[in-house]
Amino acid sequence: MRNILVVDDSRVQRRILSASLQRWGYAVLEAGSGEEALAICAAHDVHLVVSDWMMPEMSGLEFCRAFRALARESYGYFILLTSRREKGAVAEGLDVGADDFLAKPVHADELRARIMAGERILRMEGELQTQNRLMADTLHELRTLYDSLDRDLAQARRLQMSLLPAPERVFAPARVSVMLRPSGHVGGDLAGYFPIGEQRLGLFAFDVSGHGVASALMTARLAGLLSGAAPEQNIALVPDGGSFAPRPPARVAAELNALVQSEVVTDEYFTLVYADVDLDSGRVRMVQAGHPHPAVQRACGRIEFVGEGGLPIGLISGAEWTGFELTLASGDRLFIMSDGVTECGDTSGAELGEAGVARLMRPLRGLHGRAYLDTFLARLGDVHGGDDFPDDVSGVLLEIE
Secondary structure (H helix, E strand, O other): OOOEEEEEEOOOOOOOOOOOHHHHEEEEEEEEEEHHHHHHHHHHOOOEEEEEOOOOOHHHHHEEHHHHHHHOOOOOOEEEEEOOOHHHHHHHHHHHHEEEEEEEEOOOHHHHHHHHHHHHHHHHHHHHHHHHHHHHHHHHHHHHHHHHHHHHHHHHHHHHHHHOOEEEEEEEEEEEEHHHHHHOOOOOOOEEEEEEEEOOEEEEEEEEEOHHHHHHHHHHHHHHHOOOOOEEEEHOEEOOOOEEEEEOHHHHHHHHHHHHHHHHOOOOOOEEEEEEEEEOOOEEEEEEEEOOOOEEEEOOOOOOEEOOOOOOOEEEEHHHHHHHHEOOOOEEEEEEEEEHHHHEEEOOOOOOHHHHHHHHHHOOOOOOOOHHHHHHHHHHHHHHOOOOOOEEEEEEEEEOO
């Protein structure tokens, strides 16, 4: 039942209005002045107000302004009773917060029609409040879930970064450095290295299709298959007496493809570059499976891109890859990078490409290790117009010192 407050300094007028409202099923409260009406509003939940305009001390207009200033949980519909006909008076009433007007003397039918109009407004306001509360509750739940997911993803990113080997390590006469900049909390890129005996080194960089948790889980699985910490589980190594010998790189790609086809029940595939480096001779045996062409920067500064292309891994059962070789001399470096580098767009959207990678590399001849990669990443950000790269950026750098 709605509470209606009738405010009029005439007791007779109040009783006439109250009698009609009570017959229509409303709970009626009465006040003989604006001050008394405000006290009632403080003690009761008043839904509608019918107030005379002309009253001593506090007018209906002043009471309406004070009513609107009250702290209320819901809207109150306000009808002013007046004998004034001027347009300016109506505008003044609307300006202080009145919703409707009734001319005096008040006719019961017109009063009821105005009250019913106020009821419709209050019902709509109540429905809107209910919807707003539901939206606020839903947004709160979503925010709670998002915050929880955000914390989990932040932890997942830390775990993924822990899959990286040391950012820089010397295997005389070579230095190896890695970089990884996921585009989101977690990504599908990883780059790394592992020793093969005393004078050989395995380098790898792969990029799992897609982004997010599924790609990150695939990345973690692949990191375990190319780990130096557990050589018995490293798919690039085979037992050789009491130690381990390297598989040919092309065979590593085939073994990974067979494993993905048989064990991994997802739609993900990945690109790969894997290199087996002989540190004594500088001979590098490699395989490329859909990954960007690695860059070789010779001691003289000349830059060349190498590789045979090849299918990504996990797309076709029984696919084969062809390995290739190159030789690194003193002062040469090999840079294996992801497509987050080569396909990074500049401020106009044009992709960097191999020519752009070469332009970034040339001025960095005098830098080494992490300094080289950090500066390269900073220059890539300058080209892109910021470090919010659209794709994961990763790479591994081998330098013959």
